[in-house]
Amino acid sequence: MLQMIHPEHDVHRTDIFGSADPFVASEHSNDGKHHLLLAASGSVATIKIPNILNALSSHPNLSIRLVLTKSASNFLAGQSAEQPRIETLRRIQNVEGIYLDEEEWHHPWKRGHPILHIELRRWAHMLVIAPLSANTLAKITSGFCDNLLTSVVRAWDPTGQLEDSTQGGGQARAKKRIIVAPAMNTAMWRHPISKKQIKVLEEDWGVCEESVDFDGEDDDGWFEVLRPQEKELACGDVGDGAMKDWKQIVEVIEKRLDLVE
Amino acid sequence: MLQMIHPEHDVHRTDIFGSADPFVASEHSNDGKHHLLLAASGSVATIKIPNILNALSSHPNLSIRLVLTKSASNFLAGQSAEQPRIETLRRIQNVEGIYLDEEEWHHPWKRGHPILHIELRRWAHMLVIAPLSANTLAKITSGFCDNLLTSVVRAWDPTGQLEDSTQGGGQARAKKRIIVAPAMNTAMWRHPISKKQIKVLEEDWGVCEESVDFDGEDDDGWFEVLRPQEKELACGDVGDGAMKDWKQIVEVIEKRLDLVE
């Protein structure tokens, strides 16, 4: 299943495989790469993460860091061929770090020390949450940040103004986007609260593609929702909460990060 | 205290007492019984669960499965006569399964495997949460599903259309209902957020008893709230957040499930 493997990694390992040094975004700001922060929350569609990573492994100027919620990590525990252990994903080309909640407190914080969710937000040019579970959808729209993923989301800087705007990929970046791909049981998806919370992401905080930026700020949002598709779900219900096809998600990522011309 | 005891259980044990096989709703769809999913969240009124179960133990065609939140389970740890250990409840007639959060992940999920909160929702003809804590009230109305109980609630299928509508009790069932009995300290109950959240359950998602079903669907909700009573609370406050009397709750259950004629 793993297509591209790079045997060696940098010595500054900062993720679940035991890190000597904490992760600091500024050390990577001039690497000339596109920085994709990919995340999964606790939906069955988490098993598509290996496919997404493998599909993105061929891009030469791409750097990927992965964040998993605790529930999401349950789906990648080596219980089947399509559900390898998380650690094995680290061997896929372009994957430069994998982060679980425990990482946030791995280095007991002292004044002046980096804070992981802030560094990841600084580092990232884009955050993609695929799958987005019903629970994490609720947390995000309610402003909760009780784990690493939702802390990154809560501390997201859509304007890019709080960071050095010249960092990453060589070019100044305008707005930093969060792309989410909800994936849930049909009944969960049809529950009225889903509609309400998706509306918050799409309308209140959503990227407005058509908007003409007169003054270059504050006239649109930073969320983009990749709505579910219709298909048979893992639980047996036939329905409409299934995650958008992972190949289409890969295409959106490639387009938004200008990985293909 | 335990009134009726049945010494032997089926070999397919699927709950907290160690289960060989995962619970699958379809195995029980033709048992000719009424399926009550009873749940408790972390209020002191959880100590009424044994009374409710015992009162329901005399019905011949009733099958009960019990879900407890982690907090609720703290109230049934054998610390007094009226607070027996959870396991002992399994011996009450009609109680066929008791589920805690850990059960959800007991069998590491693979493609094709059942998902507990979905199976319980499929199995159940009705869900009764008594007591409903302030915290679980907040979670439900905000769309959170970070434990087994709230996952069942979030994935509830009020229309019954996602299941085989002929299963259970022999007759086709119309709408599946969730009945909740809030129970909390008076100050918690009087907090303006309680009113707001109860309103969501009663008005936005609530069963509308008067509604005439013209087309048989979508014209009313699925929640029924059994409002608290006035009495002295466990914490000493005299107030109005105490759970409705458990005997009245039993009566409502019997009526809604047509257990008595």
Next chain:
Amino acid sequence: MLQMIHPEHDVHRTDIFGSADPFVASEHSNDGKHHLLLAASGSVATIKIPNILNALSSHPNLSIRLVLTKSASNFLAGQSAEQPRIETLRRIQNVEGIYLDEEEWHHPWKRGHPILHIELRRWAHMLVIAPLSANTLAKITSGFCDNLLTSVVRAWDPTGQLEDSTQGGGQARAKKRIIVAPAMNTAMWRHPISKKQIKVLEEDWGVCEESVDFDGEDDDGWFEVLRPQEKELACGDVGDGAMKDWKQIVEVIEKRLDLVE
């Protein structure tokens, strides 16, 4: 750093240092002291708690109890001089108890037993949450109460009518206030949800200083928000989410509790 130290404490220790007896508010209602319940949630500004406690240690008629969320406790683990271990705070004059989440269930609850979050709310004349994290802000405004601090907040009795109104400090107390000092990363603070949730605390549930109490009740709220200041944050962002200066917080506490004339 610790200014005043009192070597001996009462035998009824009820906090993290192992308690024989549960904490009961009524045992302290006639101590003639002002009762300050001070709390911290998981912001870096938690490291100001020792300063606040030391500044308040000189008041003769003040009794302080401290509540920390799990995240907050990570900031006081002895990792630097300004971040002593929590236990050491117990030695500061006026600090009579420190409570973590585990305390709530330390004594398995039986009928008639005290409930910690209710006892603390009874005992307190005022609750000050400094710092208030983005996450705890979200929990409070959404009505969640999944830990000790948010349970105290959810069960707060602003009217003081549920308690013996003559207890504490000798004088009858009108309204009991909750003062919060938000502290978060600039991007977190600028997130639209912060504005919305702060508005709930300030406008919907906020103390209305100008209101004339015609009938002495129900015409205003119980929250007071000490808005953040502008300064460089721990994460390196220059911004406006930093907690109000701790000295000013101490001044507000002294004023609201009438500690200075």
